[in-house]
Amino acid sequence: MDYSRYDRVRAVAWTGEALRLLDQRKLPFTQGFIELDDSDAVAKAIHDLVVRGAPAIGIAAAWGVVLAARNLEAADGPAALVALEPAMQRLNASRPTAVNLAWALARLRAVLSRAGSDWYAVLTAEAEAIEAEDLAANRRMGGLGAALIEPGSGLLTHCNTGSLATSGFGTALGVVRAGVAEGRVARVFAGETRPWNQGARLTVWELLEDGIDATLIADSAAAHLMASGAVQWVVVGADRVTANGDVANKIGTLALALAARHFGVGFMVVAPSSTVDLDTASGADIEIEERDPAELLTHLGQRTVADGVKAWNPVFDVTPAELVSALVTERGVVLRPDADSMRRTFGA
Template identity: 45%
Template structure:
């Protein structure tokens, strides 16, 4: 299998200097329309994250970093005290956009920690340094994606049928993605793969986004409904599963898009390895287990009125968690930019992350 040499469009781009703006692909319009949003206010960045115009834990973190810069542009001529107060206001506001993706908080905390070392600079100088840091976060994310691909490619043998759930590709990151980076790297090695993409209800990120990305890169892909995964495994079409993650606890329990837990159970029942690909920034070592991971609850209309069409009776009760948590014991390995975590235990998580940090 060969991949397309065409460079895929970037999920987001910072345009200009400290007075610039964030341009990003509106993922709610894909695959029918390719539309780019220009976020010039922090409120527009918040809304883009909340309404899933930009989504995927690493991409949310990058967007939030740039959103902080946008939110501080109005205070560039303020006093240092006013600038500092505005920074805290902006980062707290952006943190309220989505509760589960830990990269959001990681990026905002990183900017806040940096800002605390810049007290001797003018607001204009601080803003310049914060923009540099946001750009560094984006570049690090791009390098992280490539490293995850390198570490994970050997997990997928030639001829593998691989299932993925939701979207963990370039649209979810600043680079080639996490789970899809592994697939792209394996393809670049000359391996022939057949990717099966779950629709990923209720917002169809697999159908709308993952299949679009795979087509862009020339990777053979087949779309299936979420409920077909078990039967596809039974038929022998699938011999590996790989997904991304939005937050991983210290013991390796991993939160990802709703439906991932079911896929992991199906993989276990059929003796199929289940892999998670995620950067070190997705680990929340302050949480001992996945039981502590906050799960975002989204609007019932996403289920009852999917994409504007009513598909359920008025007044019906709706339970719509955006994520679920896959226990570590169901995960064969976690692929990070620092290497493989296998077996997935608290001890191995700590050792791999510590070794990578000191490298």
């Protein structure tokens, strides 16, 4: 099916000279782009959430390496790889939880290690491939995920997993888009996703841009919404899926999975296979990023709680595999993922 009607937003673009990013910190009221021409600026943009979403971070990092290489003189790929390693390390450190970032850098290391004197062209082609493959994977995942949804269903999503978080179309929001296009989805709800409000600022804006009606809810209203029967599926993305099927995703995902299990609501995780990390045995082994507590203590730069109050601000949580109804990747659907099914599907 042609989903182009619901695929209008683009957040990451290579101009040939610079990386052009839609500044997601300023959405929805200001749609401003910034152009970056060096890799350290890309690393800072990733850390500062100018660009966010695991696939988009990986794509941005790939182009950051291309920027670092642009004025580099090296006889061949291995020599270039040695020279580029410090820039790659800085990019990798900008967001440690999202495995797509390390995955994209590993792909670039691999092609450089065997490239000859045309290493820069090879590097650029690999960055282009990472971006193009992501868009194709998203459209395939959208169709696979939508096929699991009964017509007339309501969906609840969390954080932002759409075109803003990827090369286009989205992961979990790709399923929403495909489900709407195929007439399967009747109602869409989005949690606000505190403290950065990606659902409130980004997801409902993005759906509005594509003409998809969506209702915003407070994060704390999700269980009540499920109890009402208005939602048949919770559909989320992932920043890392471990070898046993555990899922690291935006903080608040675990609470949604627990409520979904209690109320008999399906819980679908949608992520490209690049998010699968078979080298990490379980969610207990994932480094969970923590951000500045000030993000909880302030709003729009103004302190909202009393002086002296402390805050804890983890960015992600881990949902155990046993709470996942379906893991959807471009390689197919894994129902009730566990170590055996993960190894069969992604071991090659």
